[in-house]
Amino acid sequence: MFRPAGADVLRKSSNPLFKKENIMKRLQKNRRIALVEALEGRTLLSGSPLILNGTDGPDKIEVYYTQLAQGNFEYNYNVNGVGGSVFDAVPSKIVVNAKGGNDKITFFSLPFTVSYIYGGAGDDTISLPGVGQIYNTTVDGGTGNNTLLAAMDKGSSSEVYNARFTDSYEVTDTTLQKFFYDSTTTLTNHNAPVIYSNIQTLTFKTNPKTGTVNVRSLAKDCTTTIIASDSNNVFNIGDGNFNDNLLGHLVLNGNGGVDTVNFNDLLTYDNANYTLTSTLLYKSGSPSIDFANMENINLTANAGNNGINIYTVSSVQTVNVNGWGGDDHFYIGACNYAANISGKLAISGGAGANNQVQFDDQDDLGADAYTLAPGSFSKTGLKYATTFSNVQVASIAGNMDPDRFDVTPSSQTRFVVYGRGPSFVPNGDLLNLHVNGVSNPTKTTTLPSVGYYTFGNRQPVSFNGIEKFALVGTSITMLHLSPGTLTVLKPQSWLSGLFL
Numbered sequence: 001m002f003r004p005a006g007a008d009v010l011r012k013s014s015n016p017l018f019k020k021e022n023i024m025k026r027l028q029k030n031r032r033i034a035l036v037e038a039l040e041g042r043t044l045l046s047g048s049p050l051i052l053n054g055t056d057g058p059d060k061i062e063v064y065y066t067q068l069a070q071g072n073f074e075y076n077y078n079v080n081g082v083g084g085s086v087f088d089a090v091p092s093k094i095v096v097n098a099k100g101g102n103d104k105i106t107f108f109s110l111p112f113t114v115s116y117i118y119g120g121a122g123d124d125t126i127s128l129p130g131v132g133q134i135y136n137t138t139v140d141g142g143t144g145n146n147t148l149l150a151a152m153d154k155g156s157s158s159e160v161y162n163a164r165f166t167d168s169y170e171v172t173d174t175t176l177q178k179f180f181y182d183s184t185t186t187l188t189n190h191n192a193p194v195i196y197s198n199i200q201t202l203t204f205k206t207n208p209k210t211g212t213v214n215v216r217s218l219a220k221d222c223t224t225t226i227i228a229s230d231s232n233n234v235f236n237i238g239d240g241n242f243n244d245n246l247l248g249h250l251v252l253n254g255n256g257g258v259d260t261v262n263f264n265d266l267l268t269y270d271n272a273n274y275t276l277t278s279t280l281l282y283k284s285g286s287p288s289i290d291f292a293n294m295e296n297i298n299l300t301a302n303a304g305n306n307g308i309n310i311y312t313v314s315s316v317q318t319v320n321v322n323g324w325g326g327d328d329h330f331y332i333g334a335c336n337y338a339a340n341i342s343g344k345l346a347i348s349g350g351a352g353a354n355n356q357v358q359f360d361d362q363d364d365l366g367a368d369a370y371t372l373a374p375g376s377f378s379k380t381g382l383k384y385a386t387t388f389s390n391v392q393v394a395s396i397a398g399n400m401d402p403d404r405f406d407v408t409p410s411s412q413t414r415f416v417v418y419g420r421g422p423s424f425v426p427n428g429d430l431l432n433l434h435v436n437g438v439s440n441p442t443k444t445t446t447l448p449s450v451g452y453y454t455f456g457n458r459q460p461v462s463f464n465g466i467e468k469f470a471l472v473g474t475s476i477t478m479l480h481l482s483p484g485t486l487t488v489l490k491p492q493s494w495l496s497g498l499f500l
Helices: 020-029
Strands: 050-053 060-067 073-079 082-087 093-097 104-107 114-118 125-128 137-140 147-150 165-171 175-182 187-190 194-197 201-205 210-215 223-227 234-237 249-253 260-264 273-276 280-283 289-292 296-300 307-310 318-322 329-332 344-348 356-360 369-373 376-379 386-389 393-397 404-407 414-418 430-434 442-447 450-454 461-464 468-479 488-494
Touching: 050 073, 060 093, 104 114, 125 137, 147 194, 165 223, 210 223, 234 249, 273 296, 307 318, 307 344, 329 344, 369 393, 369 414, 404 414
Parallel strands: 050 093, 060 104, 093 114, 104 125, 114 137, 125 147, 137 194, 147 201, 165 210, 201 223, 210 234, 223 249, 234 260, 249 289, 260 296, 273 307, 296 318, 307 329, 318 344, 329 356, 344 386, 356 393, 369 404, 393 414, 404 430, 414 461, 430 468
Antiparallel strands: 060 073, 073 082, 165 175, 175 187, 175 194, 273 280, 280 289, 369 376, 376 386, 442 450, 450 461, 468 488
16 A cells, blocks of 8 residues: 655655566566556656556556655556656656546645546546645546545545644535635635546545635536535535536535535526425425535525425524525425424525415324414424514414414514314314504404404414414504594403403
């Protein structure tokens, strides 16, 4: 196993693999191997290219740069077990032509020159020591199902921690690049990029103390997996336009620490459906995004009229969803609210004029108590109340058991209560309407257990499938006298008794 430069000062290898007589025996034994000129240690004039050619079959090609004692250095390479070295010379470039076959190409350390890796035909696996490069590295997987890995081998990873620097990473559909903030100079610098194409699987690890990962775009038909450090990481995804930018499948792993993912689609205008769970985000028409170990999840939807489904929030997560523009409909809870929404959830309808939210508990079992108040929803077994803003209609879909609904009318949001079952029975669903400070509560029934309340200073409260009613608290009765006289507010006390 080759060891990378940087861990220790490596001595020139005494491995028999590099002895001339053994190389010649290998060449005579296996005539399909095509290598760089002579395969023993040799002198290369600086400025000459180092070209490694594979075969039309499966090849194993390896390159690593080694720092030696007394400031000397060496490039070592091998193709299918037959290798050589370049001593104290910097090639103008390193070119790997893997040709056909399912090839495995590995750079164990960062070369101090530009590199070009061509996978050719076949399903190739190309491994780099890290995202941050000293000089540009170009990777073309060629045809086939190709994999690009960076910093996935712990023993050869160049992604190491330095307290002086805070690293960040940027991903596009053609490049990977590392940036670092220098706390001494207070400047942000960047490494040379990895430029890639014809890659179907892309996976890389960040360094042990990552700052931010910006995913601006993803290659079409490519699965990109980003594995972050155990520190507190921030992922920024989409660059405002899922439709044009996120053309491939994305997988995020926050690992340890408190990690945040920000999904941003605010620059698009299509009417879309978003589905968010504790481990997945899917927008209709776009590839899904899978994520793990994310404690903070923020989604900004687009300017269209959207359906936003929030199915699950884990107990360790804080989730914020903003509908942005358009008239958005939020569906939350996946029919079992307390079981599925275990963490903190806040939603905002955004700038739309008819934003609606439904708190869905239809499949839950057992009699529950639901509480709906201005900007807040809660129920039996829910650890954190769900908060909402910029919403014009908020509704509860209760379960089939006899439930209690405690509702405080809002001046901003119309409330709707669906009691569902059991219908038309004495011990059915109860609506407690809290009327402290509410003027002129007036009930209208259109069908048995169906109707609405109106108020002088609040938005209406509608009900469906409610068998019992009570006004709780002290309302205000507005007495309108003759024209030009003052309006007199008369407090009216209500007991918690029932009325039909």
